[in-house]
Amino acid sequence: MKFRALLFSASLIAILFNGLTINTVNAQTNDFLYGDQLPDAPELSARGEYKVGVKTVNLVNPNQVDILNSKEGNDPTYDRPITIEVWYPANVGDDAKTVVYDEVMGTRGDSLRPLTPFTFKGRAYRDATPKTGNKFPLVVVSHGYVGSRYLMTYLTENLASKGYIVAAIDHTDSTFKDANAFQSTLLNRPKDIRFVINEMEKMGAKGSKNNLEGVVDANNTAIIGYSMGGYGVLNVGGAGYSAGLAQFFTGMTGGSTAISVHTAGNAAYEKMTDARIKAIVAFAPWGMERGVWDAEGLKGLKTPTFFIAGSQDDISGYEKGIKAIYEGTVNADRYLLTYMNARHNVAPNPPPAEALAPGLHIDEYYRYAEPSWDQRKMNNINQHFVTAFIGKHLKNQDNTKFLEVQKDSNEKDWxxxxxxxxxxxxxxxxQPAN
Incomplete structure (x- = not known):
């Protein structure tokens, strides 16, 4: 009897696994694409009125500290390359074809996990002509370590369809393809975000001769970050790092000096306050459990912020991690959406079908998947709440009824x-203390 029960269980697991594979493949080969609404998707997850264009832009941030080659008495600089993907409301012809994104799984591919190329379809149109006549608020998106500018296309495409210019960053030394020592991510994450906001403003400026000229409203900007991206956007928004961050740069003179510019109480950091930023969304922000934040630094965050977390986050931590950041940012109007029993992957696209291939490291699947949640459902919920939150602060939309709901979603339908x-x-x- 025990043998039969085990045999039945094994058969059931095989059926369920095969069903998952088929469903995931169908999600990308038939009509359902990343970011589309499931039958139970919340109201504001629906795509907006605009068709969406997308283009790749290669940037260079000159004379940056070359932290990976920094040693005692040697502080070299380099011209830092940064690639961004920009989604925008567009004019699209009837015969235009939607985009296919080129992505990889793995990490760097040499001494770490092999790189595995894959593609997935989107609902944007490559290099379509931007809509003109109106300026659209700017949204800058920062991925985790490791990740890429394509990690959250369900959200970037969705926001662009609602009348935003969305720029997602490939953070050099922090992507699947070029992951490198962690100090580069620690140092450059807030710097990259600030640089991209400035570059997007230049592209939209009168006389720029860029096809985004006249359509980017950088004075109404939201910044969205996941994991290390959350670490970055909170700092850009006003939460200065603690002196404890310097521990990660032992022996790197240039790094210790450069990172100090982003710490609380530093006069240079106080001058970086950016009035263009009206809202912040931080998915699973990293650092609290590692001493990167302290009470004094968190007090500096005054920009309205929406935190999103899993109650079982084993990367950033929850009670002593993300929730502690939420509780410590006492001077900001802030929300904390918690997915109960979720771990760290509350932000990415669903796992690609290729992540289910036999023989691949399970981390290729768990780079995206949540063990207790359907990723597509989480994507829809994220679309709903991010739309409500940034719409309130960037477009003056009255979204109060979607944000002021009872604490426990099990008590009553939100x-x-x-x-x-x-x-x-x-x-x-x-509410903010002051």
Whole structure:
């Protein structure tokens, strides 16, 4: 009897696994693409009125500290390359074809995990002509370590369809293809975000001769970050790092000096306050459990912020990690959306079908997947709440009813959610102390 039970269990697992493979493949080969609405998707997850164009832009940030070659008494600089992907409202012809994104799994591919190329379809149009006549608010997106500018296309395409210019960054030394020593990510993450905001403003400026001329409203900017991207956007938004961050740069004179510019109490950092930034979204921000933040530094965040976390986050931590950051940013109007039993992957696209191939390291799957949640459902919920939050602060939309809901989603259907669909979540809200 025990043998038969084991045999049945093994058969059931095989059926479920095969079903998952088929469903994932169908999600990208038929009509359902990343970011599309499931039947129980909340109201504001729907795509907006605009068709979406997308283009790749290669930038260079000159004379940056070359932290990976920094030693005692030697502080070299280099011209730092940064690639961004920009989504925007567009004019699209009837015969235009939607984009296919080229991505890889793996990490760097030499001494780490092999790089495995794959593609996936989107609902944007490559190099389509931007809509003119209106300026659209700017959204800058920063991925995790490791990641890429394509990690959250379900959200970037969705926001562009609602009338935003969305720029997602490939952070050099931090992508699947070029992952390098962690100090580069620590040092450059906030610098890259600031640089891209400035470059996007230049592209939209009168006389830029860029096809985005006249359509980028950088004075109404939101910054969105996941994991190390969250570490970056909180700093850019006003939360200065603690002196404890210097521990990661032992023996790197240039790094210790450069990172100090981003710490709380530093006069140079205080001057970096950016009034263009009106809203922040931080998915699973890293650093609190490692001494990167302290009470004094978190007080510097005054920009409205929406935190998103998993209650079982084993990378950034929850109670002593993300939730502690939320509680410590006492001078910001802030929210914390928690997916109960989720771990760290509350932000990415669903796993590609290729991540299910036999023989691949399980981390290729768990780079994207959540063990307790359907990633597509989380994507829809993220679209809903990010739309409500940044729409309120960048477009003066009255989205109060979607944001001011009861704390426990199990008690009553949240506004905007279909009956019986808003379970397993918590939404906290705190007003600024001052």
């Amino acid at each position: 506004t905007g959610f279909k009956p019986r669909s808003s379970t397993g979540m918590e939404l906290l809200h705190a």
